[in-house]
Amino acid sequence: xxxxxxxxxxxxxxxxxxxxxxxxxxxxxxxxxxxxxxxxxxxxxxxxxxxxxxxxxxxxxxxxxxxxxxxxxxxxxxxxxxxxxxxxxxxxxxxxxxxxxxxxxxxxxxxxxxxxxxxxxxxxxxxxxxxxxxxxxxxxxxxxxxxxxxxxxxxxxxxxxxxxxxxxxxxxxxxxxxxxxxxxxxxxxxxxxxxxxxxxxxxxxxxxxxxxxxxxxxxxxxxxxxxxxxxxxxxxxxxxxxxxxxxxxxxxxxxxxxxxxxxxxxxxxxxxxxxxxxxxxxxxxxxxxxxxxxxxxxxxxxxxxxxxxxxxxxxxxxxxxxxxx
Ligand code: PEP
Ligand code: MG
Numbered sequence: 001x002x003x004x005x006x007x008x009x010x011x012x013x014x015x016x017x018x019x020x021x022x023x024x025x026x027x028x029x030x031x032x033x034x035x036x037x038x039x040x041x042x043x044x045x046x047x048x049x050x051x052x053x054x055x056x057x058x059x060x061x062x063x064x065x066x067x068x069x070x071x072x073x074x075x076x077x078x079x080x081x082x083x084x085x086x087x088x089x090x091x092x093x094x095x096x097x098x099x100x101x102x103x104x105x106x107x108x109x110x111x112x113x114x115x116x117x118x119x120x121x122x123x124x125x126x127x128x129x130x131x132x133x134x135x136x137x138x139x140x141x142x143x144x145x146x147x148x149x150x151x152x153x154x155x156x157x158x159x160x161x162x163x164x165x166x167x168x169x170x171x172x173x174x175x176x177x178x179x180x181x182x183x184x185x186x187x188x189x190x191x192x193x194x195x196x197x198x199x200x201x202x203x204x205x206x207x208x209x210x211x212x213x214x215x216x217x218x219x220x221x222x223x224x225x226x227x228x229x230x231x232x233x234x235x236x237x238x239x240x241x242x243x244x245x246x247x248x249x250x251x252x253x254x255x256x257x258x259x260x261x262x263x264x265x266x267x268x269x270x271x272x273x274x275x276x277x278x279x280x281x282x283x284x285x286x287x288x289x290x291x292x293x294x295x296x297x298x299x300x301x302x303x304x305x306x307x308x309x310x311x312x313x314x315x316x317x318x319x320x321x322x323x324x325x
Pocket of ligand 2 (some may be wrong): 143184204206207
């Protein structure tokens, strides 16, 4: 079975009737590059840049970041690497950056909220990404966006950083694409507004489930509520996909849900054509995609979206899995 999966590495993730699905890797550290390539990743859909910050003893300098991002971009060229800006807070802290304790850290000062308040840190990272951008195909992505005003603020800062770099005589990719993670219910509900401001969406199901179901993603006591099969979660995803497809903007899924073969087929049935997942799961997801045709995936999605409970969704998906083998 393992040999069978290894044999898939250089085959495309394509349904039986010829629909291509891009399977990209989620990475964090440089050591993940090798694992991603070994599993046949077509680029990176989520580079969690907080990991290199977490393993250091002080904030990395601009030139350190350029060196690091350059290695990642070169590692995957010509495939794109979606570089997500710092996503700290919640459960991820930096040893050299004290954050005051909060009653509800996941609903507190985290992620883009930190970046927008500590512009000094944010600007160094944006400059690092831009300066590395000519060494491959970089895309830039912002986490935990909750409103259009945040996007305006991000764009203003990014514009200023570009100007400063141009002023220094530096060169960078002038067309670097700009996207957001859709991982808050607020972003789902306003997806039709936000879509006009971005080049792409990436649905972060890990946080989207947590915030939709009000269930801490790390708390085993509420594991039962943290449930990807809840209609509230599935309809949220469908809504975002529909908005993106209607406007012709690319939309991917980069949460853990994409690493489950049956869920991956369901997402393809909903209209998703790009998944980003932890690299070791790429072969089994690829095998699942290669085993179905789009009509079956669509029927599955339609059926699942008509069901009213998580229990019914699970039962149906288990039956489907058996039928698919
Ligand atoms: C997510 O929230 O789904 C996601 C992919 O990002 P992270 O797990 O890093 O929060
Ligand atoms: Mg997230």
